[in-house]
Amino acid sequence: MSDRDLDVVVFGATGVTGRSVAAYLAERSAEMPLRWAAAARDTSKAGRILGDAGVEPTETIVADIGDRSSLAAMAARARVVLNLVGPYTLYGRPVIEACVDSGAHYADLTGEMPFVRRMIDEFDGPAAAAGIKVVQTCGFESLPPDLLVMLAADTARARWDETLATVDLEVTVTPPPGVPRPSDGISGGTIQSMFAVTGDEDAELIADPAALIADATAASAVRSTSPITIAPRRGPNGAVIAPMAPAAFINPAVIQRTAWLLASAEGKPLQPFRYREGVVLGGSSVSLPVRWGIAGVLSGTQAGFRSIAAARPAIRRPIASALRRIGPASGFGPAGERLLRWTWAISVQAHTTAGREVRTTVQADGHPGYLATARMLAEAGLLLAEDGATPARGGCLTPGAALGSGCIERLARADMHFSVSP
Numbered sequence: 001m002s003d004r005d006l007d008v009v010v011f012g013a014t015g016v017t018g019r020s021v022a023a024y025l026a027e028r029s030a031e032m033p034l035r036w037a038a039a040a041r042d043t044s045k046a047g048r049i050l051g052d053a054g055v056e057p058t059e060t061i062v063a064d065i066g067d068r069s070s071l072a073a074m075a076a077r078a079r080v081v082l083n084l085v086g087p088y089t090l091y092g093r094p095v096i097e098a099c100v101d102s103g104a105h106y107a108d109l110t111g112e113m114p115f116v117r118r119m120i121d122e123f124d125g126p127a128a129a130a131g132i133k134v135v136q137t138c139g140f141e142s143l144p145p146d147l148l149v150m151l152a153a154d155t156a157r158a159r160w161d162e163t164l165a166t167v168d169l170e171v172t173v174t175p176p177p178g179v180p181r182p183s184d185g186i187s188g189g190t191i192q193s194m195f196a197v198t199g200d201e202d203a204e205l206i207a208d209p210a211a212l213i214a215d216a217t218a219a220s221a222v223r224s225t226s227p228i229t230i231a232p233r234r235g236p237n238g239a240v241i242a243p244m245a246p247a248a249f250i251n252p253a254v255i256q257r258t259a260w261l262l263a264s265a266e267g268k269p270l271q272p273f274r275y276r277e278g279v280v281l282g283g284s285s286v287s288l289p290v291r292w293g294i295a296g297v298l299s300g301t302q303a304g305f306r307s308i309a310a311a312r313p314a315i316r317r318p319i320a321s322a323l324r325r326i327g328p329a330s331g332f333g334p335a336g337e338r339l340l341r342w343t344w345a346i347s348v349q350a351h352t353t354a355g356r357e358v359r360t361t362v363q364a365d366g367h368p369g370y371l372a373t374a375r376m377l378a379e380a381g382l383l384l385a386e387d388g389a390t391p392a393r394g395g396c397l398t399p400g401a402a403l404g405s406g407c408i409e410r411l412a413r414a415d416m417h418f419s420v421s422p
């Protein structure tokens with residue numbers, strides 16, 4: 001890619017998360033040689049929005065999801081394209097096609113697993129042959145969980161030459177003080193993505209932990225060893241573990257694909273492990289009934305989402321269409337100070353096949369679904385743009401398989417701090 005005049009292009013830089021990605025790249029460009037562009041259908045509007053935020057890209061270029069030639073021109077100039085235009089089920093494929101055809105690495109924030117599987121089926125071979133990385137689910141879902149589990153597996157192999165048998169992942173989020181706001185939770189873009197999944201032709205894939213594994217034998221082993229569970233459960237010290245938010249149907253398939261990709265790269269069969277995750281609802285004993293109630297509501301909501309996805313197309317497609325009309329649009333989400341004063345942590349407690357324990361943790365600042373996601377996606381883009389900074393493999397990859405454990409120190413720049421317990 002030595003002939004590319006742009007290191008990173010942000011397609012969709014005017015949305016809530018896109019603006020944060022652009023701001024991060026602008027900050028990093030003051031510290032390192034970096035040529036980056038914001039790509040949008042209306043460059044004057046994009047320039048005005050970014051200018052109001054105090055962000056000045058190297059260049060603002062035209063790219064329109066309905067104009068294939070503009071997407072090809074964008075991808076031909078870039079080492080990496082960061083795509084923030086969703087729902088990806090509706091708008092993602094032309095951007096991936098342009099990147100693979102033009103030889104640019106690609107990353108996005110989708111959690112739409114049926115779409116991810118179709119992109120694997122269509123583009124994994126061509127991308128691998130060209131040495132191009134197509135990296136999806138590269139935000140809070142699923143970059144930190146994927147890297148934490150991979151770090152635990154690497155540690156178990158280095159210490160004892162053992163593989164993992166069980167993995168329990170828990171997320172703890174501390175919001176800023178004050179009264180919560182509706183926009184603090186799930187973004188309009190995320191909600192629209194979830195509704196797009198329910199109307200997808202392959203919507204039933206969301207409940208499959210092996211949805212992203214092409215090998216039938218390995219996929220069958222994962223399904224029997226690690227089905228996706230959404231029931232709330234009791235955690236240590238009186239905590240209640242609720243299903244993962246915004247959806248429990250993203251991380252499991254990504255993490256299992258990473259394990260399969262890495263095993264395949266070594267010429268070894270997959271050794272499946274039981275994976276379980278959730279959000280920690282802590283508090284006093286007095287609040288225990290309330291916390292169980294919240295966990296039950298979250299579990300019921302996700303069970304309903306899974307039921308709709310499993311219904312016949314004649315039933316779920318009208319439901320999905322109606323939900324898209326009444327739900328908040330992309331762009332709905334927190335801004336300003338509401339992005340900053342969050343803290344969160346993810347911990348993994350893993351056990352090897354011999355019963356030895358490994359603990360890995362990441363601690364971070366910033367709203368997990370907006371600010372932190374933007375920082376980690378932007379830093380991932382910078383890593384992909386650097387020669388030799390990531391493993392020399394191509395194809396439709398998970399964050400862990402694409403970036404490798406060597407990226408962990410760099411992610412500290414994005415306020416993500418990983419550690420392994422002694």
